[in-house]
Amino acid sequence: MAAAPEPGEPGKGKPFKLLGILDVENTPCARDSVLYGSLGSVVAGLGHFLLTSRIRRSCDVGVGGFILVTLGCWFHCRYNYAKLRIQERLAREGIKNKILYESTHLDPARKQTNGGSSGN
Amino acid sequence: MAYPMQLGFQDAASPIMEELLHFHDHTLMIVFLISSLVLYIISLMLTTKLTHTSTMDAQEVETVWTILPAIILIMIALPSLRILYMMDEINNPSLTVKTMGHQWYWSYEYTDYEDLSFDSYMIPTSELKPGELRLLEVDNRVVLPMEMTIRMLISSEDVLHSWAVPSLGLKTDAIPGRLNQTTLMSTRPGLFYGQCSEICGSNHSFMPIVLELVPLKYFEKWSASML
Numbered sequence: 001m002a003a004a005p006e007p008g009e010p011g012k013g014k015p016f017k018l019l020g021i022l023d024v025e026n027t028p029c030a031r032d033s034v035l036y037g038s039l040g041s042v043v044a045g046l047g048h049f050l051l052t053s054r055i056r057r058s059c060d061v062g063v064g065g066f067i068l069v070t071l072g073c074w075f076h077c078r079y080n081y082a083k084l085r086i087q088e089r090l091a092r093e094g095i096k097n098k099i100l101y102e103s104t105h106l107d108p109a110r111k112q113t114n115g116g117s118s119g120n
Numbered sequence: 121m122a123y124p125m126q127l128g129f130q131d132a133a134s135p136i137m138e139e140l141l142h143f144h145d146h147t148l149m150i151v152f153l154i155s156s157l158v159l160y161i162i163s164l165m166l167t168t169k170l171t172h173t174s175t176m177d178a179q180e181v182e183t184v185w186t187i188l189p190a191i192i193l194i195m196i197a198l199p200s201l202r203i204l205y206m207m208d209e210i211n212n213p214s215l216t217v218k219t220m221g222h223q224w225y226w227s228y229e230y231t232d233y234e235d236l237s238f239d240s241y242m243i244p245t246s247e248l249k250p251g252e253l254r255l256l257e258v259d260n261r262v263v264l265p266m267e268m269t270i271r272m273l274i275s276s277e278d279v280l281h282s283w284a285v286p287s288l289g290l291k292t293d294a295i296p297g298r299l300n301q302t303t304l305m306s307t308r309p310g311l312f313y314g315q316c317s318e319i320c321g322s323n324h325s326f327m328p329i330v331l332e333l334v335p336l337k338y339f340e341k342w343s344a345s346m347l
Contacts (some may be wrong), residue, residue: 019159022152023128027145056164065159067153074149082142 029077037070044069121313122286130287133306133333137289139203147196154192157190211312213271217264221274221281221294221316224323227347228262236346240324255325261332265339270304282317285331291317306333 015086017023024030049055101107123128132138155303217230222239229237245259264270273284284291285304292302314329317333334342 003322019152019155021155022148026128027148029144030149033149043229061155067157070149070153078142078146 003007028081031073033070035075036073037066041066041068121218121311125203129164131310132287133308134288135307136203136207137203137287140289143199143203146199150192150196157184211269211303211305211335215265215268216271216273217262218275218336219262219294219306220275221283221320221327222276223321224316226262226281226283226316226326226327226329230306230343233310234343234347236343238346240329242328256315256330258328259337260332261311261330263332263334264304265336265340266306266309267295267331268305268336270271272302272304272335274300274302279320280318281320281327283314283329285312285314285329287312290314293318305329306331309333309335311337 015063016025018034022030022034024034044065045058048061049058089101098107098109102109129144130139131135147293184249189302216232217228217275218225218231220229225239225241227237227239229235231237240258240260240262242255243259245254248254248257252347272283272292274292274294275298278296280296281294284289285293288304288306290302290304292298292300310333312331313332314331316324316327316329318324320327
């Protein structure tokens with residue numbers, strides 16, 4: 001049985017990089033964006049060809065579709081990923097503060113309760 | 121630390137390095153798409169029968185290939201400037217450590233409370249214990265508390281050196297007669313390796329940096345034991 005790879009090392013040899021530059025395995029959102037872009041490219045190119053029977057122009061539309069769909073999916077996915085990371089960090093810090101300051105005057109739950117009762 | 125045949129960045133251990141990783145992903149996707157477009161255009165040019173050797177003007181395409189790259193550059197510049205300013209935020213460090221570059225070792229001084237200073241030499245390959253990393257291990261690691269902002273003051277006693285720790289996104293030149301400052305904050309404990317990053321003589325490759333980030337109470341015990 002093969003030894004487990006070191007932490008951080010790719011599991012099966014070198015990571016696969018599109019055009020030798022884009023690591024789709026380890027970059028978040030890259031694989032999905034490229035796959036959706038490929039799908040968009042095929043749909044746009046094929047659709048244009050079926051409508052117009054122009055091969056070269058359909059290829060151009062396909063490439064343009066690939067770029068636009070990839071870019072759109074990429075930004076959408078990365079924006080959601082960034083929001084998720086911020087929420088994870090807030091949750092982690094909230095849990096840490098709760099554990100650290102429980103039953104002290106800095107307890108976040110006590111501050112909220114005091115804020116609620118002082119409003120009455 | 122780095123692993124053999126590595127091409128990408130090391131895992132981030134600080135918030136700034138995480139931001140740099142994300143910026144790198146963003147820029148690399150743009151580069152990938154531009155490269156795909158250029159490759160496609162080259163293949164089109166190689167396979168076309170249409171040639172026009174007396175084009176005098178092409179206003180529309182010239183407008184497009186001026187405006188579009190400007191937009192792309194703005195899309196790259198804005199996140200880049202955001203991270204640049206983030207690196208310079210005022211953050212009230214809890215600890216200051218000075219590091220001096222020498223030929224060919226680093227020395228560190230913790231002088232906030234007591235006078236603690238030591239040298240950090242690379243462990244030669246012949247003296248390594250099993251499991252230790254060749255050309256990366258040192259006799260005295262820089263022990264620092266994790267999850268705290270630390271100010272590093274970097275200078276040199278002789279020639280130019282550079283104090284670099286890739287997983288924390290740090291690289292600062294050590295210049296004789298000048299004091300450079302950088303701030304360091306690790307989000308997790310561990311050992312973080314770096315190497316001198318400015319050519320400084322025959323043993324430039326043999327003066328590594330090892331940071332040992334530990335919880336505060338272990339740091340306090342270590343600093344008491346070193347005095």
